[in-house]
Amino acid sequence: MTKNIAIIGAGITGLTTAFYLKKAGIPVTIFEKSHQIGGVMQSFTQDGFVYEQGPNSGVLSNIEMVNLLDDLKDDLKPEIGQPAAKKRLIWQNGHWEALPSGLWSAVKTPLFTWKDKFRILGEPFRPKGTNPDETVAAMVKRRIGSSFLDYAIDPFISGIYAGNPNYLVTKYALPKLYQLEQDYGSFIRGALKKAKIPKTADDKRITKEIFSIKGGLNNLPKVLAKKIGNSQIYLDQKELTVSRENEQFKINNQSFTHVISTVRADSLSGLFPFLKSEELKNITNLKYAPVVEIGIGYQDWKGADINAFGGLVPMVEHKNILGLLFMSTIFPGRAPQNGALFTLFIGGSKRPELTEMSESKLLDIVKKDFTEMMQLTDFKPDMIHVKHYNKAIAQYGADSKARLEAINRIESNYKGLILAGSIRDGVGIADRVKQAKTIADRLSRS
Ligand SMILES: Cc1cc2nc3c(=O)[nH]c(=O)nc-3n(C[C@H](O)[C@H](O)[C@H](O)COP(=O)(O)OP(=O)(O)OC[C@H]3O[C@@H](n4cnc5c(N)ncnc54)[C@H](O)[C@@H]3O)c2cc1C
Secondary structure, eight states: OOOOEEEEOOSHHHHHHHHHHHHTTOOEEEEOSSSSSSTTOEEEEETTEEEEESOOOEEOOSHHHHHHHHHTTTTOOEEEOOGGGGOEEEEETTEEEEOOOSHHHHHHOSSSOHHHHHHHHTGGGSOOOOOTTOBHHHHHHHHTOHHHIIIIIHHHHHHHHSOOTTTSBHHHHSHHHHHHHHHHSSHHHHHHHHHHSOOOHHHHHOOOOEEEETTOTTHHHHHHHHHHOGGGEEOOOTTOOOEEETTEEEETTEEESEEEEOSOGGGHHHHOTTSOHHHHHHHHTOEEEEEEEEEEEESSOOSSOOOSSEEEOOGGGOOSEEEEEEHHHHSTTSSOTTOEEEEEEEETTTSGGGGGSOHHHHHHHHHHHHHHHTTOSSOOOSEEEEEEEEEEEEEOOTTHHHHHHHHHHHHHHSTTEEEOSTTSSOSSHHHHHHHHHHHHHHHHHO
């Protein structure tokens, strides 16, 4: 049977899947609810600022991400984060401290207690965990200690998931870290042994660098859409439903052998009325962190030194903001000369109530934290944009095993239906691209 594939959602997952399917010669049609492509990945320019809404940068953390940028190199210009962006700041006791980048700085840093610094020496000898549902917080406390959780892992988790380490389960939220302990019995022993494994040509290309695209990340979905052919992308598909007839799928009177969904968990029941609520319940209960993202621009920056990636604020510091990125340092050209561009995050799983505040109250708390952290006497930015996300980032908790089983059951009961997107396989851009390429390869081969 000739394949004819529908993809629901024109975010980075849907577009990348379509791009590789088309490359393999398989016909594909994308249905998108909103009036634009890119999903949460949107970029804007104003008065010399290039600011992002949604993701601010990706990481070259897998070969699929590296290859996608390579496949599109004639149409877009990737930007790699400046060396200064290697420096990450953590807020502690009223000022920023750099996260240690080497052994000596790790010994000297005030971020971690002396007790935990000594405990690290014993990490290779601690037994490995046996609970596959152990939270990130429990695992880090067990292997290293509370100060490491509070001042390294908690802010790191805010940066990726806007999440709570007491909720997220390591096996699903940080699978590489979980596997390191399972395979080697210890993070340190694992990291040392892995460092000795000779690097393949692909490994050498996975530089783990931060990247964006010149002119804004949204140029990535734009170029993908151009390659797929805009005529294959139907926008404004509100109230879309997929029906199942004679082992095929029907959307707007068109028949498809396969449907790939890339939508959020809470959109699935409306989209697929033939799926029973019993079949979906372990998927639709997936939690998402709400986030407010604020772009702040200054034409002439007179505040603190911003020669770093940005700063993250540990929960134990009792501030209102989760963290902020120094976008014009990471990617020069995002602000006018002498100016500065920041992206600031509020809320997340730890402080969801803040995302429900009125805009004026929200700006009051931003003003208080931002002026203190950036050593300003007042808050008079030249540009400010506030964007609310009620369900920004999927939270992989202890319900993940049941969710993945439910997805597998549905996919085997309804042949041709693929439930993708960030309901599984990771929330970062590189995770989304890897999933898309894997699905496209599987369908091209079968
Ligand atoms: C505020 C924020 C900041 C982030 N920061 C980063 C970062 O710095 N680095 C990083 O790597 N990742 C980051 N992420 C995560 C990353 O951006 C996302 O995981 C990724 O862009 C999601 O892509 P997607 O295509 O899977 O989903 P989406 O972008 O959500 O696309 C899904 C598409 O499906 C459409 N859709 C939904 N329902 C229907 C329906 N019923 N019918 C038709 N279409 C429908 C939507 O309109 C949307 O266009 C961030 C996410 C957010 C929200």
